[in-house]
Amino acid sequence: MPRDQFAPVSASAQRLSVDLRVIFGRLRRRLLEVTDSDDLTPSQASVLARVGKGEAVTASGLAAVERVRPQSMATLLASLEQRGLVVRTADPTDGRRQIVGLTEDGRRRVDGGRAAQEAWLPHLMQERFTEAERQTLLEAVALLDRLTE
Structure with missing residues (x-):
């Protein structure tokens, strides 16, 4: 929906929106730094x-959840496959689809990254x-969770 079709918002809603995007972007970058990726x-x-x-086991499913074109996902998966982190196999029920799974190296990478984030x-x-x-942050997180409903 184009931005001009939304109803006007308060200054506090606008500021909160900007601040959250900035903070979440910083937090995401820090989490990626911690995972040594x-x-x-x-x-x-x-x-x-x-x-x-x-969350998604097919190339098309991954494209949908990542909100990218299937061609872009194919490129991403090819690079991960070249690194030995994922493997793609034909779906036994539909040969047009590919099932995406982690290799042993991919599983170690994901598990190690998750452990690092969970500790940090x-x-x-x-x-x-x-x-x-x-406690205040826990209350704020509950409110933010409503944005994703």
Whole structure:
């Protein structure tokens, strides 16, 4: 929907929108730094994580959840396959589709990255926020979750 079709918003809603995008972008970059994925682009790291979580098992499904064209996903998957992180096989029920899975190296990469993130973020929150601040953040996260419903 074009932006001019939306109803006017308050200054606080506009500011919050901008601030959240900036903060989430920074947090995402920091999480990628922690996972030691310097050799992967953010798109490659995201696809690898989605495959690891089982969010999508086909190339077309991954394209849909990543909101990219199927041709772009094919390029991303080819690069991950060349690195030995994913494997693509024909779907036994539909030869036109490809099933995407992690290789052993891909699984180690995803699991290691997840473990690093799970250790880093709670430590940082423990160090930088008081208990009261953490409770406030929990309440804010519940509100933010409503944006995704």
